[in-house]
Amino acid sequence: MIELNEIQKRILREVADLHKVSVGAFNIRSDGQSLGRTSTANIEIVPKDAGSGLDIYIKPGTKNESVHIPVVLTKSGYTEVVYNDFHIGEGADVVIVAGCGIDNCGNLDSRHDGIHRFYVGKGAKVKYVEKHYGSGDGKGKRILNPETEVYMEEDSQAELEMVQIKGVDDTVRTTKAELGANASLVVRERLMTHGEQKAVSKYVIDLNGEGSSADVVSRSVARDDSYQKFDAVINGNTACSGHTECDAIIMDRGRILAVPGLEANSVDAALVHEAAIGKIAGDQIIKLMTLGLTESEAEEQIINGFLK
Amino acid sequence: MLRLENISFEVKDEESKEIIHDISLTVPDDKLVVITGPNGGGKSTLAKLIAGIEKPTSGKIFLDDEDITDLSITERAKRGIGFAFQQPVRFKGIQVFDLIQLAKGEKISIGDACAYLSAVGLCARDYINREVNASLSGGELKRIEIATVLAKASRLSIFDEPEAGIDLWSFQNLIEVFEGMRKNIHGSSIMIISHQERILNIADDIIVLKDGSLAAHGSRDEILPTLMGTSSAVMECKMVNSVLGGGEQ
Ligand SMILES: Nc1ncnc2c1ncn2[C@@H]1O[C@H](COP(=O)(O)OP(=O)(O)OP(=O)(O)O)[C@@H](O)[C@H]1O
Numbered sequence: 001m002i003e004l005n006e007i008q009k010r011i012l013r014e015v016a017d018l019h020k021v022s023v024g025a026f027n028i029r030s031d032g033q034s035l036g037r038t039s040t041a042n043i044e045i046v047p048k049d050a051g052s053g054l055d056i057y058i059k060p061g062t063k064n065e066s067v068h069i070p071v072v073l074t075k076s077g078y079t080e081v082v083y084n085d086f087h088i089g090e091g092a093d094v095v096i097v098a099g100c101g102i103d104n105c106g107n108l109d110s111r112h113d114g115i116h117r118f119y120v121g122k123g124a125k126v127k128y129v130e131k132h133y134g135s136g137d138g139k140g141k142r143i144l145n146p147e148t149e150v151y152m153e154e155d156s157q158a159e160l161e162m163v164q165i166k167g168v169d170d171t172v173r174t175t176k177a178e179l180g181a182n183a184s185l186v187v188r189e190r191l192m193t194h195g196e197q198k199a200v201s202k203y204v205i206d207l208n209g210e211g212s213s214a215d216v217v218s219r220s221v222a223r224d225d226s227y228q229k230f231d232a233v234i235n236g237n238t239a240c241s242g243h244t245e246c247d248a249i250i251m252d253r254g255r256i257l258a259v260p261g262l263e264a265n266s267v268d269a270a271l272v273h274e275a276a277i278g279k280i281a282g283d284q285i286i287k288l289m290t291l292g293l294t295e296s297e298a299e300e301q302i303i304n305g306f307l308k
Numbered sequence: 309m310l311r312l313e314n315i316s317f318e319v320k321d322e323e324s325k326e327i328i329h330d331i332s333l334t335v336p337d338d339k340l341v342v343i344t345g346p347n348g349g350g351k352s353t354l355a356k357l358i359a360g361i362e363k364p365t366s367g368k369i370f371l372d373d374e375d376i377t378d379l380s381i382t383e384r385a386k387r388g389i390g391f392a393f394q395q396p397v398r399f400k401g402i403q404v405f406d407l408i409q410l411a412k413g414e415k416i417s418i419g420d421a422c423a424y425l426s427a428v429g430l431c432a433r434d435y436i437n438r439e440v441n442a443s444l445s446g447g448e449l450k451r452i453e454i455a456t457v458l459a460k461a462s463r464l465s466i467f468d469e470p471e472a473g474i475d476l477w478s479f480q481n482l483i484e485v486f487e488g489m490r491k492n493i494h495g496s497s498i499m500i501i502s503h504q505e506r507i508l509n510i511a512d513d514i515i516v517l518k519d520g521s522l523a524a525h526g527s528r529d530e531i532l533p534t535l536m537g538t539s540s541a542v543m544e545c546k547m548v549n550s551v552l553g554g555g556e557q
């Protein structure tokens with residue numbers, strides 16, 4: 001049985017919905033150390049040299065299994081770069097839950113740069129859930145720079161759900177994907193920034209295979225003096241379809257920049273970008289006030305729903 | 309009981325324009341009152357003044373003898389005013405269940421929420437987890453709006469054109485909902501803004517608003533015969549004019 005302290009437990013709850021240690025394949029990393037690791041008959045987790053990350057091998061045809069690889073940082077000033085590579089065999093159907101929580105009570109910056117590479121085999125299906133969370137009241141920043149790369153073979157499907165709602169001061173998230181024939185990629189991003197936080201979210205998606213499709217939807221809220229940039233590039237190199245959407249609420253003095261980037265390199269590429277940025281609609285607040293909520297309760301409900 | 313005392317409301321665009329002129333009226337407890345009148349007559353504006361969404365330029369509003377003129381929308385809602393909008397609002401991400409629970413003001417079960425949806429003729433199971441977003445049809449949204457006001461259980465429930473966008477088959481069901489509410493309103497009252505004869509038919513009292521003024525106010529038996537056979541707004545307007553001796557609109 002793995003011993004976890006209260007901070008570790010709290011962060012794990014936030015990022016991995018893990019109350020206890022789970023039964024599927026998992027690896028828990030805390031301040032650079034592996035606190036526990038389990039492989040299953042179909043999923044093998046192999047550490048890379050010197051704690052620099054993991055190779056995760058999922059056998060072809062593996063169904064209904066999950067991998068949890070949460071990361072916790074609790075030491076102020078701790079900085080790490082971690083490479084995790086997922087090799088998802090043909091026809092597998094799995095859920096991967098990653099997440100990183102930083103608790104920084106000190107005055108030095110803590111930083112985790114996680115580079116996740118997915119090699120999705122023919123006809124395989126993966127759902128990837130990533131949650132980021134920061135806490136602690138030290139002056140040191142909590143910095144997360146996740147990089148996600150997805151290489152998709154024919155007929156594969158990937159769904160990425162990426163959530164960062166609280167406490168991360170600075171983030172540059174980069175997502176790259178290359179899609180083969182009939183591969184489909186769905187990305188759902190939820191982002192909220194407070195205070196002086198900055199978040200940049202970049203996508204570069206290459207639709208290389210005929211019939212491939214990508215759908216990227218970002219919903220975000222920028223409060224206080226925070227700043228966000230959504231920069232989504234889709235290159236349609238063949239008969240394919242791509243859609244990016246930035247749907248954002250600004251509050252207080254928050255600022256958001258949405259940069260569309262669609263490049264059609266084939267006459268059969270169909271690409272769409274949508275962006276809507278604005279404050280909460282006044283009539284939404286009024287409606288909830290007529291149900292008895294105060295103005296700030298109404299705003300809270302509207303944002304909670306929006307980011308759900 | 310709701311009482312309006314000399315309510316006037318003016319908007320200032322380039323020039324100021326009075327939309328509501330000196331309206332005084334009482335909506336007693338245990339009554340269903342229907343407000344009707346031509347388009348642009350000021351019905352929705354009056355409802356917004358009562359709910360606190362607009363503030364009167366002059367005059368006073370009382371709920372059970374308490375002066376609520378200066379109270380916010382929230383405070384009026386807490387004192388028991390409910391309002392179903394003529395054009396309901398959509399919310400991305402908020403589910404039908406969430407909205408009904410917010411309206412009720414306490415934790416409710418799925419079963420409780422379903423009961424309100426069924427009351428407005430929606431097959432609850434199909435809707436409870438739907439988002440109150442652009443994917444709902446106009447009629448569905450309208451019924452959910454009505455369900456939130458049912459759930460809120462107010463001292464005064466105001467419905468602004470509840471029939472708009474509701475299909476013929478469901479309309480009868482809606483009438484039954486209001487009749488049911490009417491039977492159980494002990495100590496509270498219902499105000500429905502409507503152009504529909506079948507809704508006028510279930511009223512205790514009828515108020516006719518025209519050009520921002522109270523054109524008529526009385527029991528159904530008094531007012532309804534003067535409005536009969538006036539299904540279109542233009543006809544209705546003409547009838548009101550001729551009955552009340554007003555000029556052409
Ligand atoms: N904020 C505003 N600024 C200017 N004019 C307004 C404003 N609000 C309402 N009005 C005008 O006041 C009049 C009354 O509008 P209101 O919406 O109350 O009418 P109504 O009786 O509800 O009509 P309908 O039957 O079409 O719903 C209309 O002429 C409308 O254009």
Ligand SMILES: [Mg+2]
Pocket residue numbers: 351352353394468
């Ligand atoms: Mg109206």
